Amino acid sequence: MLKDILVVLEETDRAAIPYVLSFAKRVEASVTALWPRRDLSLLADGSLEARHAAMRGDREERDAKARAALLSFAAQARAAGVEAETLDYDDPHAVQPIDAPAFARGFDLVVVEQVEPGRPPSLNDLAGALLAESGRPVVVVPGIQRDSARFDRIVAAWDGSQAAARAIGDAAPLLARAKYVEIVAANAAVLSQPVVNGGERIARRFARLGVEASFHRLPGDGDPANLLLSHAADSSADMIVAGGYGHSRLREALMGGVTRTLLGSMTVPVFMSH
Incomplete structure (x- = not known):
């Protein structure tokens, strides 16, 4: 059964939220939204991009995007009539990227958006980490996805x-x-x-x-x-x-x-x- 779904959000997400909500509506599942928090003192994914962003002082902007995305998810879930939960982004013990695969093991299914259309995933990409290390099935949504979930x-x-x-x-x-x-x-x-x-x-x-x-x-x-x-x-x-x-x-x-x-x-x- 696919009744408890985790959607993992990141900065580039455009398609994951509407898709996972339409997916959950079709299979009568609940959805939990997670935006992993990247602590500047411990850049868990180790990626060069994340380090450069931290050095540029982009933390406030990233934090604002995360909060806005989680609020948008909650509003869209209410409008769709989908049972949903958002994890507190400002919790000092919030899940970091390195911990996301272990956290995902408590769910039936994980949904994440494609890293970037046309670019293969790398060792530091969250989608690859979730697939390789969570032990749970993962639905990867293409960034160009605009249609609701269908299984015809x-x-x-x-x-x-x-x-x-x-x-x-x-x-x-x-x-x-x-x-x-x-x-x-x-x-x-x-x-x-x-x-x-x-x-x-x-x-x-x-x-x-x-x-x-x-x-x-x-x-x-x-x-x-x-x-x-x-x-x-x-x-x-x-x-x-x-x-x-x-x-x-x-x-x-x-x-x-x-x-x-x-x-x-x-x-x-x-x-x-x-």
């Missing part, structure tokens, strides 16, 4: 891996609501008979729930993430479901990977589990 057509990536199985299992409440579910294999190298059998079995499982579900291999032998993104766009998918960080997070950060490509180039929300 969902594309789920399948390669037989533990991460893919976990993602499909975690997303099962959404997949069961869909009208069309495509279980797709986007890499010819892993299209062994066990992978095919598993994909077909998963499709049959959702078909028994009254969902129009199918398994097939995406044509082409290119990068699996780009094949998946192109197919989702061509099929007007409302969401992509995929396993995250099949390799170590450090290796993906240094060498690239499906997770980084999806999070950097996505145009629809991506539901990921690790």
Whole structure:
């Protein structure tokens, strides 16, 4: 069940608040909003950008943005009729970025906005940290998202891996609501008979729930993430479901990977589990 949702906000958020509230409305969930507080004496994410911002004396501006965003979230939640909570940004014991993944473990689902359209996540990005370290499924919302949450057509990536199985299992409440579910294999190298059998079995499982579900291999032998993104766009998918960080997070950060490509180039929300 996805009944207790955490939305983690940052300075660039434009799409996360309206999306998570529409998501919660559809699944009858409650939402807690968190803006991690970056203490100037302990820049927990260690990023060069955060250090430069601190040196420029931007703390008051950042604090004002945080408070305004949390107030806006509360007002929008009331207007939408969604049960919601905002965590006190000025609490001296407020959650810092380094603590956000551990805090998120107490929720069913985490929602966070894409770092920046066109830019892959880095080791210091909160979305990557939440996915790799929280142990909870994460929905990453593209910055260009303007539509409300919908689950009519969902594309789920399948390669037989533990991460893919976990993602499909975690997303099962959404997949069961869909009208069309495509279980797709986007890499010819892993299209062994066990992978095919598993994909077909998963499709049959959702078909028994009254969902129009199918398994097939995406044509082409290119990068699996780009094949998946192109197919989702061509099929007007409302969401992509995929396993995250099949390799170590450090290796993906240094060498690239499906997770980084999806999070950097996505145009629809991506539901990921690790």
